[in-house]
Amino acid sequence: EDQVTQSPEALRLQEGESSSLNCSYTVSGLRGLFWYRQDPGKGPEFLFTLYSAGEEKEKERLKATLTKKESFLHITAPKPEDSATYLCAVQGAGNTGKLIFGQGTTLQVKP
Amino acid sequence: EAQVTQNPRYLITVTGKKLTVTCSQNMNHEYMSWYRQDPGLGLRQIYYSMNVEVTDKGDVPEGYKVSRKEKRNFPLILESPSPNQTSLYFCASGRGQTISYNSPLHFGNGTRLTVT
Numbered sequence: 001e002d003q004v005t006q007s008p009e010a011l012r013l014q015e016g017e018s019s020s021l022n023c024s025y026t027v028s029g030l031r032g033l034f035w036y037r038q039d040p041g042k043g044p045e046f047l048f049t050l051y052s053a054g055e056e057k058e059k060e061r062l063k064a065t066l067t068k069k070e071s072f073l074h075i076t077a078p079k080p081e082d083s084a085t086y087l088c089a090v091q092g093a094g095n096t097g098k099l100i101f102g103q104g105t106t107l108q109v110k111p
Numbered sequence: 112e113a114q115v116t117q118n119p120r121y122l123i124t125v126t127g128k129k130l131t132v133t134c135s136q137n138m139n140h141e142y143m144s145w146y147r148q149d150p151g152l153g154l155r156q157i158y159y160s161m162n163v164e165v166t167d168k169g170d171v172p173e174g175y176k177v178s179r180k181e182k183r184n185f186p187l188i189l190e191s192p193s194p195n196q197t198s199l200y201f202c203a204s205g206r207g208q209t210i211s212y213n214s215p216l217h218f219g220n221g222t223r224l225t226v227t
Contacts, residue, residue: 032211041220041221042220043218044201049213089154097159097161098156098170099156101155103153104153
């Protein structure tokens with residue numbers, strides 16, 4: 001069964017304190033791993049898609065990496081506006097019609 | 112502006128009173144889907160549609176109906192709502208007929224439904 005586990009559940013950082021969020025997955029035939037950001041009261045906002053082990057994507061202070069078993073979302077020198085819940089999702093070859101989401105990591109960056 | 116629009120944003124209703132949550136996208140996307148988000152359970156797929164007149168069940172379809180008569184609209188229908196359908200609902204769309212590396216999902220801003 002396809003499964004996604006994110007850790008930690010919650011993370012508090014000081015502004016400028018870099019860290020990483022983890023997304024571990026088991027899926028039969030990865031067709032894509034997706035990172036989303038969700039702000040309170042809003043829908044998930046697409047950040048990155050990764051497909052191949054070793055692939056990396058960057059956007060401002062965020063960098064996503066992928067191995068065969070997990071993905072990391074690295075946050076470099078975060079700012080308070082980076083505070084949000086970050087969701088990881090995978091799509092497997094067994095069902096191209098849906099994403100399997102993790103529970104998310106809620107990040108709080110204090111000034 | 113490219114977007115997925117859901118209405119209403121907030122809805123309070125009583126058990127058994129039929130309701131419809133509308134979803135519309137202006138990106139000419141083929142794929143559309145409904146998810147519900149509950150604390151501790153994350154986002155779970157209810158139904159999805161790969162094309163007009165083509166719909167399929169997700170992980171939690173019980174108690175819900177959908178239709179896809181036009182490409183841009185994908186309403187979610189609760190024929191007889193129950194309290195366990197109290198949740199935050201999201202509609203999403205994607206460019207291809209399936210989700211893929213090149214066709215991520217774009218989400219609406221959600222509908223918070225309370226069934227008493």
